[in-house]
Amino acid sequence: MSSNLSSSPNLNLPALSNNLSKETSPYLLQHAHNPVHWQAWSNEIFTLAQQHNKPILLSIGYAACHWCHVMERESFEQEEVGAYMNAHFINVKVDREERPDVDHIYMDALQAMTGSGGWPLNIFLLPDGKPFYGGTYFPPIKMPQRASWMEVLRGVKEAYENNIDQLQQQANQLTQHIVGTNMVAKNFTQDTNEVIATKDEVALLAQRILQSADTQWGGFGNAPKFPQTFCLQMLLRNYAIHKDDASVVHAIRSIDKMIQGGIYDHVGGGFSRYSTDAQWQAPHFEKMLYDNALLLGILSEAYQITHKEIYRKVIDQTFDFLQRELFNGEGAYYAALDADSEGVEGKFYTWSYEEIKNSIPFDHDFLTTFCTYYQVSKEGNWEHTNILWTQDEIEKGFSEKWVEAKNYLLAQRSLRIRPALDHKIILSWNNLMISALCKCYAALGNENYKNRAIENMHWIENNFMDHSASYLFHANTNGDKKIVAFLDDYASLIKAYIDLQEITGDLSYLHKAKKWVGYVLENFIDEELTFFYYTPKYQTDIIVRKKETYDGAQPSGNAMMCWNLNYLGNIFQQSTWTTQAQKMISLMRKMILQYPSSFAFWGQSFAHMAMDQKELVGVGPHCEDYRKQVLAPFLPFKSIILTPQEEATILSTKGRYSIDNQYYICNNNTCLPPISQLSDILALI
Numbered sequence: 001m002s003s004n005l006s007s008s009p010n011l012n013l014p015a016l017s018n019n020l021s022k023e024t025s026p027y028l029l030q031h032a033h034n035p036v037h038w039q040a041w042s043n044e045i046f047t048l049a050q051q052h053n054k055p056i057l058l059s060i061g062y063a064a065c066h067w068c069h070v071m072e073r074e075s076f077e078q079e080e081v082g083a084y085m086n087a088h089f090i091n092v093k094v095d096r097e098e099r100p101d102v103d104h105i106y107m108d109a110l111q112a113m114t115g116s117g118g119w120p121l122n123i124f125l126l127p128d129g130k131p132f133y134g135g136t137y138f139p140p141i142k143m144p145q146r147a148s149w150m151e152v153l154r155g156v157k158e159a160y161e162n163n164i165d166q167l168q169q170q171a172n173q174l175t176q177h178i179v180g181t182n183m184v185a186k187n188f189t190q191d192t193n194e195v196i197a198t199k200d201e202v203a204l205l206a207q208r209i210l211q212s213a214d215t216q217w218g219g220f221g222n223a224p225k226f227p228q229t230f231c232l233q234m235l236l237r238n239y240a241i242h243k244d245d246a247s248v249v250h251a252i253r254s255i256d257k258m259i260q261g262g263i264y265d266h267v268g269g270g271f272s273r274y275s276t277d278a279q280w281q282a283p284h285f286e287k288m289l290y291d292n293a294l295l296l297g298i299l300s301e302a303y304q305i306t307h308k309e310i311y312r313k314v315i316d317q318t319f320d321f322l323q324r325e326l327f328n329g330e331g332a333y334y335a336a337l338d339a340d341s342e343g344v345e346g347k348f349y350t351w352s353y354e355e356i357k358n359s360i361p362f363d364h365d366f367l368t369t370f371c372t373y374y375q376v377s378k379e380g381n382w383e384h385t386n387i388l389w390t391q392d393e394i395e396k397g398f399s400e401k402w403v404e405a406k407n408y409l410l411a412q413r414s415l416r417i418r419p420a421l422d423h424k425i426i427l428s429w430n431n432l433m434i435s436a437l438c439k440c441y442a443a444l445g446n447e448n449y450k451n452r453a454i455e456n457m458h459w460i461e462n463n464f465m466d467h468s469a470s471y472l473f474h475a476n477t478n479g480d481k482k483i484v485a486f487l488d489d490y491a492s493l494i495k496a497y498i499d500l501q502e503i504t505g506d507l508s509y510l511h512k513a514k515k516w517v518g519y520v521l522e523n524f525i526d527e528e529l530t531f532f533y534y535t536p537k538y539q540t541d542i543i544v545r546k547k548e549t550y551d552g553a554q555p556s557g558n559a560m561m562c563w564n565l566n567y568l569g570n571i572f573q574q575s576t577w578t579t580q581a582q583k584m585i586s587l588m589r590k591m592i593l594q595y596p597s598s599f600a601f602w603g604q605s606f607a608h609m610a611m612d613q614k615e616l617v618g619v620g621p622h623c624e625d626y627r628k629q630v631l632a633p634f635l636p637f638k639s640i641i642l643t644p645q646e647e648a649t650i651l652s653t654k655g656r657y658s659i660d661n662q663y664y665i666c667n668n669n670t671c672l673p674p675i676s677q678l679s680d681i682l683a684l685i
Contacts, residue, residue, distance in 0.1 A: 013051055016086070020093060024477035026422045027063040027095040031072065035082030038093040041102055043541045049090045049127035055160045056125040057089040060096050060103050063422035064286035064336040066345050067137045068120045073343075074140040075149045081140075084150065088157045089124075096121070097335055097426060098475050101486055101535050104546050108181055109174045110134045124156050129543040130171035133159075175543060182526075182547040196585050197610040199241050205596040205603050206238035206247045212597065217279050218254035220597065224284070226274045227258060229294040230551055230600030236301050237607045237636050248305065255302050258295075259314055259394050262387040265349065266374065266397060267409045269314075270321035271295050272339075281375075281389050282382050285346040285419075286339040289326055290429045290554050292318055296436040300443035304634035313398045315440055319449070322433075328425060331459030332476075333433055335426050338419035348419050350385040351409070353378040359412040360405045370405060373397065425476045427464050427485055430456055431492035432554070438499035442631035450503050457500060460493070471519070471536075487534045487548070487557030490520050494564045502640045503631065505623060507647050513568060517577070520561065530583055531558055549588065555601035558584065563605045567639060570613050573651050585609060604636075611637040614685045615666040618642040619656040626663070626678055630685070638685045 016039070020032040023040055031038050038059075039045050049056050059076075061068035075081045085091050096103035096119065103121070109131040111117045116136075123134030133156060138149040147155075159167055209231050212220045219225045232254055235247040258264055261280025263272050270292055272283030296318060303311040326334045341348040353376055357367060373396060374388040375381050381389075390397060397406075437453035440446065464472050464481070472485035472493070497513035500506070524532040526547060533545040534557060548556045562584040569577030585592070585606055592599045592606055616630060616638060623642040630640060646653045652666050662674040665684045675681060 016048070016090075024480040025063075025095040025098045025424060026420070026477075027061060027065075027068075027098075028093055030063065030069075031076065031093050034072070034076045035079050035086075036076050036091050037082075037086045038091050041092055041094050041099055041541070045090055045092050046127055046129055049125075052090060053127070054088060054090050055132075055156065056092055056127065056129070057085060058092045058094060058102075058106060058121075058123050058125055058131075060094045060106065060121040060123075061119045062095055062097050062336075063420060063424075064288070064338045065119050066284065066286070066339045067118075069338075069340055069343075071120050071137055071149075075138070078140075081150065081153075084153055088153070090127075095424075097422070097424060098483060100488075101539075101542055101546070104534060104548060105178055105542060105544055106131055106134070108178050108546075110136075112174060112177045122152075126168065126171050130168075130175045132167045132171040132174065178544050178546070182545075196582050196589070197606045199610050201593060202238055202603075202607045202610050203242055203244065204593065205606070206235055206244065208593075208596050209234055209600070210246060210250060213250050214278060215250070215253075218250070218257035219278075219280070220254075223278045224274050224276050225278055225280065226553070227254075227263075227271070227291065227295060227298075228597070228600070229298045230555065230603070231597050232298050233301065234596065234600045234603045234607070236298075236305065236634065237604060239305070240634060240636055241607070241611065251298075252302060252306065255298065255311075256394060259310070260390050260392075262382075262389040264314070265321065266388040266390075267349075267406050267413060268321055268324075269317035269319075270325075271318065282387055283346075284339055285349055287321075287325075287337040288429075289322070289333050289335055289426070290432050292322060293429065293432040293436040294554075297439045300436075300439040301634055301636075303443045304632065310394050310398060312444055315444065319440070325421075328423075328459075331455040332425045332430055332463070333456070334421060335424045335429060336422040338422070341417050341419045346385075346387070348413065348416055350382070350387055351376065352380070352385060355412070356386070356409065360408050362401075362405060366401070366405070370402070423477065425463075427460065427472060427474055427476075427489040428492045428554070430460055431489070431496040434460075434496040435492070435499045438496075438503050441503050445628045445632065453500060454504070457496065484536060484539060486536075487520070487524050487532050488554065488560065490516055490524070491557045491560035491564060492555075494520075494568075495560055498564065498567055503627075505627070505641075505643045507641070507643055507650065510568070510571060510650070513564070514572060517561075517564060517568060530580065530587065532561055549591070549599070549602075551599055551601040559599070559601040559605065562588075562602065563608070566605060566608060567613065570615070571639065571641070571650060571652070581605065582609065608637055612667055613637060613639055615639045615641065615652055616663060616681065616685055617652045617656055617666055617671070618658075618663040619646055619653050620644065620658045620660075620662075622658075622661045625661060626681065629678055630681060633682060635682075635685055 016037040018038050020028045020038050094102050106123045107117045107121060110123055118136045123131050125131050138152055140148060142148040220228055232251045235251040238244050239248040257280055263275045263280045263283040270287050273286050273288050273291055274284050276282045276284055296315060299311050299315050339345050356376060360367060373390050373392055376386045380386050434453045434456050437449045441449040463476050472489060473481040474483045474485045474489050494513045494516050497509040501509040523536040531547050534548050535545050549558050550556055551559055562581045565577040566581035588602055592602050596603055623644055627642050646657050656664055661676045663681055664671040664674055
């Protein structure tokens with residue numbers, strides 16, 4: 001990417017046009033008929049910007065984004081606005097789910113400029129790709145403290161033509177800031193002689209997470225309120241170590257309040273992305289695969305601890321939603337459902353009193369009780385319509401007659417115009433789904449969950465690898481694979497293989513996990529051989545290789561790789577892997593301890609290292625006898641290898657073959673004498 005700017009545009013260049021109709025991303029295709037001459041992200045956009053001597057307008061969003069749709073209607077569909085954008089900018093559209101690497105870079109820049117971020121992300125770049133100005137949603141008419149879109153465009157055009165030196169200086173500073181974010185972990189080193197993690201520090205993590213707990217409505221902080229599943233998992237791990245009542249009480253309270261709230265779809269199952277209020281009543285109605293996968297995981301862990309039947313029912317109903325509305329029919333899952341239908345947010349999911357009255361063919365007394373329970377009124381409980389939610393006991397809404405009533409509503413709802421489906425199949429999100437299905441199987445023992453996890457992995461192996469199976473792709477849309485996989489794609493795949501082995505005993509999954517760890521170490525490792533870049537070394541169309549360490553709505557790739565290296569290093573006796581994982585935790589230690597809510601998946605590796613990894617090994621014809629029983633309890637610090645035959649490369653299985661029902665508990669490369677009683681096994685792990 002050259003940084004040279006010519007003094008004037010080349011007037012002999014051919015005119016541009018909107019080329020998004022060639023793309024497969026549903027989000028990009030939504031903009032394919034705008035009068036804006038949108039280009040897809042590629043190396044060519046920088047060449048175009050230099051040839052035309054125009055700044056790049058980069059607009060990033062995703063198919064289920066409500067405010068992206070609003071800005072499209074108000075601005076990008078308007079001929080006058082499109083003509084101005086075409087005359088003065090190279091206009092580029094990016095699907096943040098298809099290109100998270102691009103989104104990460106420019107979201108960091110926006111947050112450095114404004115202190116906040118979000119989507120749509122509209123950011124202006126020099127022709128070399130360096131950012132100099134940006135924002136999120138801009139209205140068509142000026143609002144208090146928010147310029148109109150046309151004002152922004154005119155201001156940027158004038159600055160580019162008259163103050164290019166100042167813009168270059170600002171762009172260089174922002175780019176250096178982005179590079180500097182890769183150094184965050186280095187600023188928090190410790191002496192290598194110190195203990196990496198202790199049980200008391202796990203308790204400290206939980207205490208600090210609980211400082212922001214909403215003890216009335218569950219969750220953390222105020223509106224908007226996100227599920228924050230990793231924080232809930234850390235509380236459950238602290239409970240597993242210390243039997244801390246405060247941790248488990250708040251985790252269960254949070255789960256229950258989400259199930260009661262409108263963030264949970266009481267009619268069709270599944271969870272929306274977040275709640276716009278502190279009570280979980282009014283969701284942002286988009287439904288994402290990764291959110292539902294992560295929530296299935298925490299629900300499964302909560303069931304393992306409490307055995308509350310309501311959690312089984314919510315797991316089953318959420319899975320039914322995923323199969324009905326996001327399953328591709330062959331083994332994989334689509335990305336998301338839109339928040340909007342017919343141009344109105346939540347219209348598909350909300351109800352008038354009359355609609356409910358006419359849909360449920362039960363007597364008036366039941367209808368009155370039903371509406372009271374779900375806060376339904378003739379006036380509406382949200383923007384003159386009704387969101388089903390409750391503050392009463394959850395179990396009532398899942399009794400037989402109530403489920404029947406909601407099935408009538410589901411049938412009626414199916415006749416409405418549906419929200420748009422984002423039919424991208426994203427590798428990392430499907431990997432999270434596989435891990436979730438493994439947890440569902442472990443908790444509930446339902447063979448269907450195990451079979452669906454195996455089926456999902458089979459689809460991934462057949463549809464995400466290149467023809468030589470030497471690398472992976474990030475997304476598959478209608479069979480089109482053109483974006484190479486990122487760190488979290490590989491890290492979550494390795495984790496999914498690990499989880500699949502534990503529920504099946506198929507050791508080939510561990511060997512596949514080991515193979516991809518080697519690939520990540522070769523293609524993503526940083527210069528200090530410790531952390532990993534988000535993009536592979538052979539990718540060339542970005543200005544900076546980022547190292548992501550923050551756990552956001554999904555776990556960071558580095559946090560997952562730390563967990564993978566520690567787990568597989570123990571299984572395969574690869575001391576360099578366990579040492580690297582320990583070094584990663586050591587360098588992240590102060591960040592984890594000071595900001596545990598932002599590094600809560602890291603916290604799980606931290607807790608593992610504080611506890612040591614207990615390995616249950618059983619080799620022989622009876623290896624399946626106890627699998628369900630040892631998977632069922634909440635034992636987050638165990639690993640399981642129950643397999644019919646010894647495996648030479650997995651040393652803990654060597655010499656362990658037994659025709660009798662004998663098992664071994666191994667810790668730190670040392671195995672205890674064999675045991676055969678299930679009660680003894682559970683006590684030791």
